[in-house]
Amino acid sequence: MAEKIKNESEITESKKFMPNLSYDSVIFGFNGKQLKILILEYHNTGFFALPGGFVRRNESLDDAVKRGVRHRTGLDRIYLEQFHTFGDIERSDSEAMMRILEENGMDLKTNQWMLDRFLTVAYYALINYDEVTPRPDKLSDSISWYSIDELPALMMDHKKIVEKALQVLRENLEKKLIGMNLLPPKFTMKQLQQVYEAILGENLRRTTFQRRILSMDILERHDKLFQGKAHKAPYLYSFKSEKII
Amino acid sequence: MAEKIKNESEITESKKFMPNLSYDSVIFGFNGKQLKILILEYHNTGFFALPGGFVRRNESLDDAVKRGVRHRTGLDRIYLEQFHTFGDIERSDSEAMMRILEENGMDLKTNQWMLDRFLTVAYYALINYDEVTPRPDKLSDSISWYSIDELPALMMDHKKIVEKALQVLRENLEKKLIGMNLLPPKFTMKQLQQVYEAILGENLRRTTFQRRILSMDILERHDKLFQGKAHKAPYLYSFKSEKII
DNA sequence: TATTATTGTCACTAAATGAGACAATAAAAA
DNA sequence: TTTTTATTGTCTCATTTAGTGACAATAATA
Known part of the structure; x- marks a missing residue:
């Protein structure tokens, strides 16, 4: 019908x-x-x-x-x-x-x-x-x-x-440089680590994380970020432009 | 219209x-x-x-x-x-x-x-x-x-x-135990390595491959396979049944 | 000037991987 | 029967990578 x-x-x-x-x-x-x-x-x-x-x-x-x-x-x-x-x-x-x-x-x-x-x-x-x-x-x-x-x-x-x-x-997370899309153009190592931790739902070791990321040679280091806090100021980083998809 | x-x-x-x-x-x-x-x-x-x-x-x-x-x-x-x-x-x-x-x-x-x-x-x-x-x-x-x-x-x-x-x-390949689906139930270590090589399109080291696979604790070892060739006979393996998806 | 919290880096250890050596062995050749 | 051949299982040592803690450097505060 x-x-x-x-x-x-x-x-x-x-x-x-x-x-x-x-x-x-x-x-x-x-x-x-x-x-x-x-x-x-x-x-x-x-x-x-x-x-x-x-x-x-x-x-x-x-x-x-x-x-x-x-x-x-x-x-x-x-x-x-x-x-x-x-x-x-x-x-x-x-x-x-x-x-x-x-x-x-x-x-x-x-x-x-x-x-x-x-x-x-x-x-x-x-x-x-x-x-x-x-x-x-x-x-x-x-x-x-x-x-x-x-x-x-x-x-x-x-x-x-x-x-x-x-x-x-x-x-x-590992293979696609995901952090870059969730952060502002410049960010501290701590911020990047926090993105990873939020995605994975687990805490990562600061020294190991920093060493691993830096050894990947994907970051460019810029001036320090003075946050007005009573401690050493962290560096700012950005993703190397040639790495961006 | x-x-x-x-x-x-x-x-x-x-x-x-x-x-x-x-x-x-x-x-x-x-x-x-x-x-x-x-x-x-x-x-x-x-x-x-x-x-x-x-x-x-x-x-x-x-x-x-x-x-x-x-x-x-x-x-x-x-x-x-x-x-x-x-x-x-x-x-x-x-x-x-x-x-x-x-x-x-x-x-x-x-x-x-x-x-x-x-x-x-x-x-x-x-x-x-x-x-x-x-x-x-x-x-x-x-x-x-x-x-x-x-x-x-x-x-x-x-x-x-x-x-x-x-x-x-x-x-x-690494995370999903793919070999098992392309091979017969029992197979030699060499066969498994050949599957990996065919998929990846590159040659792997025999000793490193064998050690890595065995350390994963996913294989069960069976009798040797006598192929009628003039050399040592290889063991047969199968995937442990509890690992099968 | 001392204190505080956090950062960058180093040192040591443990684990994983790369690379070669070598004895064991099933069958074929001598 | 003995020797040869090709491949396998395993071991060792070197190299790389990751885990863990220590520590000095340093902005701001007290």
């Missing part, structure tokens, strides 16, 4: 995007102490979720994610890494989606396509915490930083996505 | 699968000397490609890939690892797809959905070369093993997919 003819607006709306496919982003920031991620809350629902979006028919997957993350953070150059695609059947939750549409006064017919099953491609982003004032979009009440060990309950499989992001981030 | 009403068979056919999404599999095997992958050739086209397929609406992404790889190899338990999702716009090639449909006498109308843009989720599989006699499916002339440094020209972005698979396989 042929299905009934769809109404025009649904066709128009759903044709803008690749169907049944979304992306979700785990946006990491570092506030000097803790590793944090951006979580948004949908209007009037109590639903917390990762910032995500859809892929337009005339843009690449990577570009779609760049566009979305740029839009939410205001940052132009963002370190992004795709880490997994989630495709379980049960991951989609049409009832929750319906709630969100209703609470935002969106037409169910027009947006029917959003209630279907979705696969999602997950990316993590590393950004300089201080440069960002995240702004909520139309659908969400708030978008704000949460420490990774104090996350609210997340909708659908977003908790699983965050866990996988963290796992891959840890695995990539 | 509303689009024209689709004919019934197209709707039925395309509704079986998630639209605009495929998977591709890089199936690795080891013949004792070289690392090889399975490549298929479509009827009468000269197009070489990775084995791939589509995701049914009522099955998970992982299950779809398992189903496809099982069908092509006849193996039931397969080590599979998702490694990347490819989503460039230019990666889709509707003309090539049309050629394939035509040469296989498939109706263009019914299979119109296949000519659209596709994103593909890529997996690699590790299988025991000796256990498999790959069989071509309806669409393909042949499916056979190619050494990774003697691949034919592949269609679309499949070369890029293979390269990425190899890169991730190398990165995972």
Whole structure:
């Protein structure tokens, strides 16, 4: 049996995007102490979720994610890494989606396509915490930083996505010079160590860490940073420019 | 403008699968000397490609890939690892797809959905070369093993997919006990070393390799293997069962 | 001027890895 | 039966890397 003819607006709306496919982003920031991620809350629902979006028919997957993350953070150059695609059947939750549409006064017919099953491609982003004032979009009440060990309950499989992001981030820590994307251009050795400790979730030895990083020959040393504290002032470092990706 | 009403068979056919999404599999095997992958050739086209397929609406992404790889190899338990999702716009090639449909006498109308843009989720599989006699499916002339440094020209972005698979396989070599999936249950230390060498594309020192592997405490030693050669017989090993994933 | 907290660096130890040496041994050749 | 051959298992020593503590240098404070 042929299905009934769809109404025009649904066709128009759903044709803008690749169907049944979304992306979700785990946006990491570092506030000097803790590793944090951006979580948004949908209007009037109590639903917390990762910032995500859809892929337009005339843009690449990577570009779609760049566009979305740029839009939410205001940052132009963002370190992004795709880490997994989630495709379980049960991951989609049409009832929750319906709630969100209703609470935002969106037409169910027009947006029917959003209630279907979705696969999602997950990316993590590393950004300089201080440069960002995240702004909520139309659908969400708030978008704000949460420490990774104090996350609210997340909708659908977003908790699983965050866990996988963290796992891959840890695995990539050594081989991808990740620190540079979470810190300001100049930083002290202690700050870099704190980034590593926050990501790994464990304490590192100061002398060993310093020796290992310096032996990698990726840092440039600058003037000392006088913090106005009663002790020796640390050097500032930056990543050697030729090492930057 | 509303689009024209689709004919019934197209709707039925395309509704079986998630639209605009495929998977591709890089199936690795080891013949004792070289690392090889399975490549298929479509009827009468000269197009070489990775084995791939589509995701049914009522099955998970992982299950779809398992189903496809099982069908092509006849193996039931397969080590599979998702490694990347490819989503460039230019990666889709509707003309090539049309050629394939035509040469296989498939109706263009019914299979119109296949000519659209596709994103593909890529997996690699590790299988025991000796256990498999790959069989071509309806669409393909042949499916056979190619050494990774003697691949034919592949269609679309499949070369890029293979390269990425190899890169991730190398990165995972240490942390995921990959050898076990490419070897028979019992093997010599030399065989294991040859797997490592084939994957890494470099020679390793015998003594260092042996010491490192043994110190990992993942192998069980069995009787010697008498090969009928004029030298000391090597021990056979297997992976300790509690270490198997 | 002494005190305080933190930093950069060194020294010593322990562990891991590189590189070669060599005896043991299964089968073939003499 | 003895010798030869190729490969294996293991040992030793040198080199590199990492763990651990010690300590002097130094900005600001008391």
